[in-house]
Structure formats: C-alpha cells, structure tokens
Amino acid sequence: MNSPAWCFQCSACGERFPLDKPRAMCDCGAVLDCKPPPGKFPSPPTSRTAGLGRYAGILPLPAGRRPLLQLGEGGTPLLEERFGDRRLFLKVESTQPTGSFKDRGYVLLVNHLSGWGVGEVVGDSSGNAACSLAAYCALAGIRATLYVPSRISTGKLRLLESFGAEVRRVPEGRSAARRLAVLEGRRTFYAGHVTHPLFLHGVKTIAYEIWAQMGKASPGTIVLPAGNGTLLLGLWLGFGELLRTGSIRSCPKLIAVQARSCAPLALAFQRGEEGPVRIDPEGTRAEGIAIPEPVRGKEILRAVRDSGGRMVTVGEKEIEAAHRQLSRTGFLVEPTSAAALAAATATAGPEEEPVVVILTGSGLKTLPAQ
Numbered sequence: 001m002n003s004p005a006w007c008f009q010c011s012a013c014g015e016r017f018p019l020d021k022p023r024a025m026c027d028c029g030a031v032l033d034c035k036p037p038p039g040k041f042p043s044p045p046t047s048r049t050a051g052l053g054r055y056a057g058i059l060p061l062p063a064g065r066r067p068l069l070q071l072g073e074g075g076t077p078l079l080e081e082r083f084g085d086r087r088l089f090l091k092v093e094s095t096q097p098t099g100s101f102k103d104r105g106y107v108l109l110v111n112h113l114s115g116w117g118v119g120e121v122v123g124d125s126s127g128n129a130a131c132s133l134a135a136y137c138a139l140a141g142i143r144a145t146l147y148v149p150s151r152i153s154t155g156k157l158r159l160l161e162s163f164g165a166e167v168r169r170v171p172e173g174r175s176a177a178r179r180l181a182v183l184e185g186r187r188t189f190y191a192g193h194v195t196h197p198l199f200l201h202g203v204k205t206i207a208y209e210i211w212a213q214m215g216k217a218s219p220g221t222i223v224l225p226a227g228n229g230t231l232l233l234g235l236w237l238g239f240g241e242l243l244r245t246g247s248i249r250s251c252p253k254l255i256a257v258q259a260r261s262c263a264p265l266a267l268a269f270q271r272g273e274e275g276p277v278r279i280d281p282e283g284t285r286a287e288g289i290a291i292p293e294p295v296r297g298k299e300i301l302r303a304v305r306d307s308g309g310r311m312v313t314v315g316e317k318e319i320e321a322a323h324r325q326l327s328r329t330g331f332l333v334e335p336t337s338a339a340a341l342a343a344a345t346a347t348a349g350p351e352e353e354p355v356v357v358i359l360t361g362s363g364l365k366t367l368p369a370q
C-alpha cells in the first residue's frame with residue numbers, strides 16, 4: 001500500500017529528501033516537489049474504496065499509518081445543470097467535510113504530519129484552507145495556529161474556533177498573514193497549503209474523479225476560480241498523470257477566473273508576462289481568490305498557457321448575479337465559486353464540448369450574520 005520510493009525534490013537546487021521525515025521547504029528556501037518512484041506511473045485506480053485508500057496507487061501515502069485519518073473527503077458529485085443556454089457540469093466540492101476542496105489536500109498532508117510525530121503546526125489562509133487544516137489537526141490531535149486576514153467571514157472564524165485552533169487575525173491582510181505564518185513555522189512546522197507539495201497531490205484526486213465521472217474521459221474545458229492556484233495546480237498535476245498513462249488523449253483547457261479588483265495573474269496573462277503583475281488590490285466579495293501576491297504565480301500562468309486555456313476576470317456585479325443564480329437553483333456556494341459560474345456562462349463555447357465548473361466552497365460559512 002505505501003509508496004516508499006516517493007521523495008521530496010527541491011524545485012530550485014534539485015536536492016532530494018526522504019518522505020519519512022518532516023519537511024516543509026528545502027534548506028535553500030525554495031519550495032519542494034513530490035516525485036514518484038522512477039518507472040511507469042500507475043494507471044488510475046479502479047477500486048471502489050472510499051476516501052484516500054482508493055488512491056493508494058497514485059498517491060504518496062505515509063508508510064505504516066493504518067487506518068488513515070479521514071473525515072469522508074472526496075467522492076463529490078458531478079451534476080449536469082443548465083444555466084440560460086449553457087449546459088454545464090458542476091463539480092460540487094462544497095459538499096466536502098469542511099465545505100471546500102481544501103480537504104483533499106489537508107487529509108494527505110495531515111496524515112504525514114501525524115506519521116512524522118509533528119505535534120504543532122502553523123498555517124495561513126483566507127479562510128477555507130484554515131478551516132480544513134484546523135479540522136484535520138483536531139482529528140490528528142495536532143495543535144494548529146492559523147494566521148488569517150482580519151476581514152475573514154465570521155462563519156469561517158467561528159468554525160476555526162470550534163475546531164479548537166488558535167486564530168491570529170492579521171489587519172494587514174492575506175500576504176502579511178502568510179509572512180507571519182512562515183516566520184512562526186520555523187519554530188514549529190509550516191503547513192502552508194500553497195507551498196507544501198503533499199497538499200497538491202491530495203488535490204489532484206479531483207482530476208481522477210472528474211475523469212471517472214465523465215466516463216473515463218477528459219472534459220473539454222474546466223472553469224475554476226484561481227487565487228493561489230492550489231486547485232488549478234492540483235488539477236493540472238492529476239490530468240498530467242492521466243495523460244502520461246495514456247488514460248486521456250489531451251488535458252482539458254483551464255479557464256482560471258479572478259475578480260477584476262484583484263487580478264495579478266489575469267493581467268499578467270493579458271500582457272504576456274511570465275509572472276504575476278504587481279497590483280494595488282481593491283476589495284472583492286470573492287475572498288477565496290483575493291490573493292494579490294500568488295506565490296506560485298509563474299507555475300499557474302504556465303499551466304493555463306500549456307493547457308490552451310486562458311485567464312479571465314469577472315466584476316463584482318457579475319459575481320453577485322451568479323451567486324444569486326446558484327442559490328436560486330439550490331446550490332449554496334460561496335461568492336468565490338460563483339465567480340467561476342459567472343465566467344462560464346459568459347464564455348461562448350461549442351455545446352458538444354463538456355464544460356466542468358468547480359464549485360469550490362460552501363456558502364454556509366459566508367452567509368451574512370443578519
């Protein structure tokens with residue numbers, strides 16, 4: 001079951017590290033990748049086992065930790081819906097245990113943290129990742145300290161507290177929250193969802209699920225919100241593996257959506273630049289993608305370009321309208337997810353090409369208090 005030959009490899013200097021010891025970054029300060037054993041990559045799983053165990057063949061699972069820590073993540077529905085004249089497939093990640101796709105990443109990382117004997121971690125997030133880390137740490141008996149922007153939704157804040165996490169609210173915003181978490185992580189363990197490669201490998205399971213739900217095929221296009229790009233990079237990783245094993249003939253085009261008021265990647269895409277553009281962000285209701293300085297910006301832009309897709313922006317009124325449209329159709333999602341629907345319904349495309357829209361997070365956490 002376990003995969004002892006997976007290893008961490010530095011994305012800058014190439015140094016390799018074993019997977020059986022705690023590691024957040026390379027000693028040179030660069031982010032790590034997680035590399036599979038040499039040889040042919042395994043074919044997609046066919047077992048009907050629920051949860052992480054289903055993906056044992058294609059995931060770097062921790063050695064020896066049985067049973068795995070799980071809260072029922074993964075296995076989310078893919079539902080066909082019509083919005084106006086567009087037929088769309090909705091991947092409903094809002095039904096995850098803590099209400100967002102982030103559970104796919106943290107279930108894998110926290111299983112390793114538990115196996116490594118890490119007793120205390122620090123993370124940073126605009127809300128959903130923090131809620132997920134807090135829940136899995138509660139399950140594993142690990143102390144979690146979370147740096148979040150002061151403007152976090154009240155629902156997300158209450159949820160964090162209910163999981164027993166220590167919350168540090170940062171008035172200077174999302175980027176400052178990350179800097180403080182990295183600093184404190186030197187003393188404990190920085191379990192950042194944006195930088196840790198195990199998180200991305202957990203998220204890649206969504207690609208395998210979509211592939212299976214589409215009848216072992218790749219959709220033509222996937223529309224998704226992108227801030228720090230963990231979902232986008234996880235999808236790209238998963239579909240890349242499916243392509244390498246001959247399970248699909250081509251990867252889906254990725255249409256990555258940003259709020260017009262905070263669009264460092266979409267601006268870079270339009271200008272043909274390699275990395276994110278410096279911006280002076282304004283507020284957006286799509287708090288999950290309010291990321292002015294995306295750490296993996298270059299990787300995100302490369303993945304979008306390599307997929308043949310593009311980056312687009314949507315305005316606050318369009319996000320609000322799409323949010324209302326989803327609610328009136330019965331889908332309770334957060335405004336960040338509605339940004340993806342707004343872009344998908346505005347994008348012309350051939351009907352015969354299946355378009356998947358990822359509903360990234362639940363609206364239960366972002367309902368106004370009154």
Ligand SMILES: [Zn+2]
Nearest residue numbers: 010013026028
């Ligand atoms: Zn290095």
